[in-house]
Amino acid sequence: MSQRQSLIASKQPSILAATLLVAGPVCLQTLVSCGSWLLAFALLGRYTDETVMAAFGLANTLCNLAGRYLLWGVGAGFDTLASQAWGAGEHLQLGLYAQRVLLLLLASVCLPLSALWWFASPLLEAAGQPAAVAAYASLYARYSLPSLYLQALACVLIKALLAMGKARAVTVACVLSELTLLGSLLALLPHSRTALRGAALASVAASAVQTLVLLALAAADAQCRGCWPGCTLAALRGWRAYLRLGLPACLMLLAEALSWDLVSFLAGLCASATGGAPHAPRTLLAAQGLLQAYVSTCYCVPTGIGRGATTVIGNAVGAGDARRAAAAARLAALLGLCSTAALVALLTLLRAPLVRLFGAPPPVQQVMLTLMPYVAGFVFADGVQMCLTGVITGAGRQAVTMPVLLLAYWVVGLPAGAVAAFTWPRLGLLGLWLGMTLAVYLHTAAYVVVCFAPWGKVAIRWDRAIAEARERLEQPTAPPLQLEAEPACTVEPLGPLPPMAQGSSPATSVQ
Numbered sequence: 001m002s003q004r005q006s007l008i009a010s011k012q013p014s015i016l017a018a019t020l021l022v023a024g025p026v027c028l029q030t031l032v033s034c035g036s037w038l039l040a041f042a043l044l045g046r047y048t049d050e051t052v053m054a055a056f057g058l059a060n061t062l063c064n065l066a067g068r069y070l071l072w073g074v075g076a077g078f079d080t081l082a083s084q085a086w087g088a089g090e091h092l093q094l095g096l097y098a099q100r101v102l103l104l105l106l107a108s109v110c111l112p113l114s115a116l117w118w119f120a121s122p123l124l125e126a127a128g129q130p131a132a133v134a135a136y137a138s139l140y141a142r143y144s145l146p147s148l149y150l151q152a153l154a155c156v157l158i159k160a161l162l163a164m165g166k167a168r169a170v171t172v173a174c175v176l177s178e179l180t181l182l183g184s185l186l187a188l189l190p191h192s193r194t195a196l197r198g199a200a201l202a203s204v205a206a207s208a209v210q211t212l213v214l215l216a217l218a219a220a221d222a223q224c225r226g227c228w229p230g231c232t233l234a235a236l237r238g239w240r241a242y243l244r245l246g247l248p249a250c251l252m253l254l255a256e257a258l259s260w261d262l263v264s265f266l267a268g269l270c271a272s273a274t275g276g277a278p279h280a281p282r283t284l285l286a287a288q289g290l291l292q293a294y295v296s297t298c299y300c301v302p303t304g305i306g307r308g309a310t311t312v313i314g315n316a317v318g319a320g321d322a323r324r325a326a327a328a329a330r331l332a333a334l335l336g337l338c339s340t341a342a343l344v345a346l347l348t349l350l351r352a353p354l355v356r357l358f359g360a361p362p363p364v365q366q367v368m369l370t371l372m373p374y375v376a377g378f379v380f381a382d383g384v385q386m387c388l389t390g391v392i393t394g395a396g397r398q399a400v401t402m403p404v405l406l407l408a409y410w411v412v413g414l415p416a417g418a419v420a421a422f423t424w425p426r427l428g429l430l431g432l433w434l435g436m437t438l439a440v441y442l443h444t445a446a447y448v449v450v451c452f453a454p455w456g457k458v459a460i461r462w463d464r465a466i467a468e469a470r471e472r473l474e475q476p477t478a479p480p481l482q483l484e485a486e487p488a489c490t491v492e493p494l495g496p497l498p499p500m501a502q503g504s505s506p507a508t509s510v511q
Helices: 003-011 015-047 050-074 077-087 091-118 120-126 131-143 145-163 167-188 195-220 239-267 281-298 300-319 322-349 351-356 362-395 398-422 429-452 462-473
Strands: none
Touching (some): 015 167, 015 281, 015 322, 050 091, 050 120, 050 145, 050 239, 077 239, 091 131, 091 239, 145 195, 145 300, 167 195, 239 281, 281 322, 322 362, 322 429, 362 429
């Protein structure tokens, strides 16, 4: 180990502390986002009818699949580059990467999707959606358009701050954003001529607050200011090389999301929950929607662990510390196993009160009670793979993920689930869940091989990951930075959150 690496290692926090100081705030952020989304749906239900609520659900699907998922997916390569640049002490390179990713997101995602959002109504009608629902969903998308550009900037800022270990700033911005969303909904929904217009404007206000707070906190931080190289034409180069990291991550996100959308569609075609007594399609659809909501809530903990693993491993790879990177990977897997085992125990032991939580009709509750043990088995494997995804991202091995997802979900899981649901043994909704459970266990097993196998071309080799990171960082795209040696993973102590961030409660956040 070189003298520089020895200095860095002596100043680093422990791997567990570094992981948890990122994981904790990210988990809180995801819970708050989940809770605000559910409350928004409840408020719309109070002030609107079924058509508007259906349009809100459709608009969120449109804005997530053709918007936030693409932003955060294409931007996912920046997780690897930013954490490795920070770990290597190449701070100006991190700032250059941020400029490059922001310009790429604006050019390749925001501008094309602006046209899609603006002309969403005829496209949704052509896809078979009712005209009234499509019109309302298009209205929501048009008024939400500014948030698409704000989210592009927020995406880059959040990923940069997390790579630097500054998770507290991200949490504060997220909590303030969600409070703005809830306050705006309460203020706008009762008085807006159309409730969806009010909901869209509330979303824009929340995105604006989040982005402005992130900018202010970054500008006030000396280390963040030290990462800014000034506007440079170098940000217009290297897009193809970046997309080799970003596109696989984007396709990974979309492949999983689309598989669940297809499962939700097929749920409405099932005749029963488990192959026994028949159920009404609306009962099965309602049960499926609530079960997916519980699964989304369970994602909060493994999402945080995976994000912490990305930061610590990326920093270690950038610093050339293979031993620390390997240890962080093992710790992420262990934390994933323990946390998801605890979640499975809670889902199993407390399934009755959890099912009653939303006050669903008795037939829906009965279907959920029957399927909850199977859902718990799904959650266990899915939580572990989310933690391992953080390991793969930190190592910069996103290219191996897409073949795994296509095989596990689209070649094996979905066809097997459809056969089990509709052909043999005609298990209905349970058959779909068994197919997805088979897919996620294949997914997790493949990721275990990628992260820990001592053989195979796809397995992570930390010396090779370090060499690839060094090769990227040595490209002459940024001026050299003259700074004193600093820790490779400088994680800001979390400290107490402001009063408004305490006691926050729980989906759908693509951060």
